[in-house]
Amino acid sequence: MHKKNIAIVGSGLVGSLLAIYLRKKEYTVTVFDRRPDIRNIKFSGRSINLAMSVRGWRALDAIGIGEEVRSIAIAMDKRAMHVNGKEEYYQYYGEEGEAIYSISRGVLNRKMITLAEEAGVEFRFEEKVWDINLPEAKLYTGETEKGEWKEYQFDHIFGCDGAFSRVRHKMQRRSRFDYEQKFLNTGYKELSIPANEDGTHKLNKNSLHIWPRGEFMLIALPNLDGTFTCTLFMPHEGEHSFEQLTDETKLMAFWQKYFPDTLTLMPTLVEDFTNNPTSALVTIKCFPWTYWNKVALVGDSAHAIVPFYGQGMNAGFEDISILIELLEKYEGEDWEVIFKKYQEERKPNADAIAELSYRNFMEMSSKTADHKFLLRKKIEKHFADKYPKKWLPLYSRVTFSHQPYSEALNIGDEQARIMDEIMKMDNIENCWNSEAVEQKILAMLEA
Numbered sequence: 001m002h003k004k005n006i007a008i009v010g011s012g013l014v015g016s017l018l019a020i021y022l023r024k025k026e027y028t029v030t031v032f033d034r035r036p037d038i039r040n041i042k043f044s045g046r047s048i049n050l051a052m053s054v055r056g057w058r059a060l061d062a063i064g065i066g067e068e069v070r071s072i073a074i075a076m077d078k079r080a081m082h083v084n085g086k087e088e089y090y091q092y093y094g095e096e097g098e099a100i101y102s103i104s105r106g107v108l109n110r111k112m113i114t115l116a117e118e119a120g121v122e123f124r125f126e127e128k129v130w131d132i133n134l135p136e137a138k139l140y141t142g143e144t145e146k147g148e149w150k151e152y153q154f155d156h157i158f159g160c161d162g163a164f165s166r167v168r169h170k171m172q173r174r175s176r177f178d179y180e181q182k183f184l185n186t187g188y189k190e191l192s193i194p195a196n197e198d199g200t201h202k203l204n205k206n207s208l209h210i211w212p213r214g215e216f217m218l219i220a221l222p223n224l225d226g227t228f229t230c231t232l233f234m235p236h237e238g239e240h241s242f243e244q245l246t247d248e249t250k251l252m253a254f255w256q257k258y259f260p261d262t263l264t265l266m267p268t269l270v271e272d273f274t275n276n277p278t279s280a281l282v283t284i285k286c287f288p289w290t291y292w293n294k295v296a297l298v299g300d301s302a303h304a305i306v307p308f309y310g311q312g313m314n315a316g317f318e319d320i321s322i323l324i325e326l327l328e329k330y331e332g333e334d335w336e337v338i339f340k341k342y343q344e345e346r347k348p349n350a351d352a353i354a355e356l357s358y359r360n361f362m363e364m365s366s367k368t369a370d371h372k373f374l375l376r377k378k379i380e381k382h383f384a385d386k387y388p389k390k391w392l393p394l395y396s397r398v399t400f401s402h403q404p405y406s407e408a409l410n411i412g413d414e415q416a417r418i419m420d421e422i423m424k425m426d427n428i429e430n431c432w433n434s435e436a437v438e439q440k441i442l443a444m445l446e447a
């Protein structure tokens, strides 16, 4: 029987994981990437960190690489809050034993490319895809857009080429293709906290550290070598913005005012701030994600989201889990059926996680330091502990469950409506754990 010949454009996290899956199904798989092999690039000491949660782990475990990846990840079971004028305090993410995992994007990507190669995937690095013939599943690579191109013929092509996907770009030129792109006024810059001399971490290593400051915030995720990768999220323009921090004096005055407790932790602040780029954050939505039985978008190429729920990669890995489930369920069918079902199932969920991620920016940057918000969370947790079958907090639904994102969003909105009413109760500060509060929540849930 003819074994399908498949191309994947992009050797990022999603492309390399999809390659492993498809190769294990014995398809011939070729991955194209415009970049050099990441395994031959020396990291400059910095590493972009991602938080992996259960949706990501499911995709890795199902193919037997979860344990190997866990060995290069650090569990973070709580937020460590650094609010000016207060002692550092912790907010646990879930139940005991539940955690998200800090992992270096580069280290993970290298590992997955090696695993894919061992499984028999062919990688063609430094080969940029310029064009796609959608109905014929042909792709064209070359040195430059105007130069000579090489033509390749496949049975199917997967566009895993990220937020500014070339594959999607080609689909966009067709009639009735919806496309929406929205940049946030907030950008980000990576900074770092080095390890202690003995290689230990300068802050609690099992926490995601947050310095919430309203319009802007600093976060830090631990690395295995004792360092932390920090990200400053801040508006591009305005009173507190990247635009304002144009020299060392301004930067140090700003830091002294808003992040004084980090000054001794960040000896290379000025250097990092000056040398590292300021990057933009974008949400991209589109539809359809597939073209006949020939081409499909997976990961950021189909749905780029802002990073405030830590779900971009997780959502991309979940795309793969669903796609593979459908391939197994409809084995022998035309892939047009599989592709249709894939996009029908994933599109509403991608839209939901885009919305949730956007909302979580507000929660992380300003509300986590607000006492009303903290009280609300305390009431929710109290009720959830007592009635775990009746109330799972939204964060847990998204991060520690496999419930479709769209369902999590709907239930979360319903819970928010109930909590709005509870917070209006007289003297709620003092009666937050009373029978009356509990009964009111139960009654509203019943209704």
Ligand SMILES: Cc1cc2nc3c(=O)[nH]c(=O)nc-3n(C[C@H](O)[C@H](O)[C@H](O)COP(=O)(O)OP(=O)(O)OC[C@H]3O[C@@H](n4cnc5c(N)ncnc54)[C@H](O)[C@@H]3O)c2cc1C
Pocket: 009, 010, 011, 012, 013, 014, 015, 032, 033, 034, 035, 049, 050, 051, 052, 127, 128, 129, 130, 160, 161, 162, 163, 164, 165, 166, 188, 231, 298, 299, 300, 301, 307, 309, 310, 311, 312, 313, 314, 315, 316
């Ligand atoms: C600041 C920040 C923090 C984040 N934190 C988290 C987090 O905590 N948890 C989480 O789950 N997600 C997080 N994400 C999101 C996550 O990084 C992305 O969702 C994920 O990396 C997307 O993977 P991908 O493989 O779809 O795309 P990419 O990683 O963008 O890979 C695309 C690949 O395609 C290649 N390519 C592009 N165009 C072409 C072409 N024309 N020809 C050939 N090759 C091409 C590129 O070189 C690249 O290798 C974060 C993102 C950001 C920006």
